[in-house]
Amino acid sequence: MYGFIVNQASGNGRGNRVWKKVEKIVKEENKPFLVRFTKGPRHATKIAKELSAHSLQAVVVIGGDGTINEVATALAYTQIPLGVIPAGSGNDFARCLGIPLQYRKALLRVFSHDQKKVDLLHLGQRYCLTVTGVGFDGKVAQIANGAKYKNWLNHFGLGGLSYVVSMLEVLRTYQPTKISLTVNGEKFTLSDVWLVAVANAPNYAGGISICPQAVNNDGLLNICIVHGLTKWGLLRLFLRAYNGTHVLHRNVRILTGKEVYIQSDKPVLVQSDGEIISESPIRMEIKEGALNVV
Known part of the structure; x- marks a missing residue:
């Protein structure tokens, strides 16, 4: 039996449209299933825990990275694998795993x-x-998630552009800050830091290759620090981030490790998988092989 968790609102209603098509295929294939629909933030985690009480071959998410994150939190360190049928704006987790963005192919991969x-x-x-x-990333995510143009862009299949539009909006007023990082016990302090991206996968925000060497099964986190740039310099660097060549810039520093603690001279926003979660300071560590995926 398969358990489906559907965020009907993801991708400006794409989640609901995809589920209707997926449901038809599941019934045609005579696959037994349960389905639950999310009703708000963190509801997917609660549903996934409830479904875990059943004997399931997989819990399959139809939604975006935020919903997938919530389900993964419930399935971590369990024997039940996570399946993904992308229906969000960026779908970065699917991209990094090579999961097809087309619903039928993604479903067949689960099967x-x-x-x-x-x-x-x-x-x-x-x-x-x-x-x-x-830092800057957190503020951009906050603006993008509350913007009306995100839904409009999702309607035309251009959800990834919401990050670009929001970035330009945030760039007008955002000020970089002093950041201290402790990576595997070694401390680094940098001034005029725009952002620190801690990656378990190469891309985010709909395909920006922020840490092109990152992979999600090597037991390491990759850290990209952008500092010491003017606003125009940051904008030019951003254009290079889509193909990953920004890492060659002298104002970009790349570190790797198993744990990192990040402090700033003033609290800055933190986003994770596209959702605002807190402000700095924050501690992160890698958990090897914590999730099964189909």
């Missing part, structure tokens, strides 16, 4: 039941699948 273990970033009370961003 093939080819399992793999992936790492998770642990942030104290929750996990991260892809990237946790501190």
Whole structure:
């Protein structure tokens, strides 16, 4: 039996549209299933825990990275694998795993039941699948998630552009800050830091390759620090981030490790898998092979 968790509102209603098509295929294939629909933030975690009481081949999420994150939190360190049918704005977790963005192909991948273990970033009370961003990233995520144009762009299949529009809006007023990082016990302090991205996967925000060397099964977190740039310099660097060549810039520093503690001279926002979770300071560590995925 398969358990489906559907965020009908994800992708400006795409989640609901995808589920109707998926339901038809599941019934045609005579696959026994249960389905639950999310009703708000963190509801997916509660549903996943409830479904875990059943004998399931997989818990399958139809939604975006935020909903997938909530379900992964419930399934971490369990024997029940996570399946994904992308229906969000960015779908970065699906991209990094090579999960098809087309619903039928994604569903057939789930049915093939080819399992793999992936790492998770642990942030104290929750996990991260892809990237946790501190500073400028956090503010951009906050603006993007509350913007009306995000729904409009999702309607035309251009959800990834909401990050770009929000970034330009935030760039007008955001001020970089002094950041201290402790990575595997070694401390680094940098001034005029725009953002710190801690990655378990190479891309976020709909395909920005912020840490191109990051993989989610190597037991390491990758850290990208952008500092010492003017606003125009940051904008030019951003254009290079889509193909990952920004890492060659002298104002970008890349670190790796198993744990990191980030402090700032004033609290800045922290986003994880596209959702605002807290302000700095924050501690993160890698958890190897914590999640089974099909």
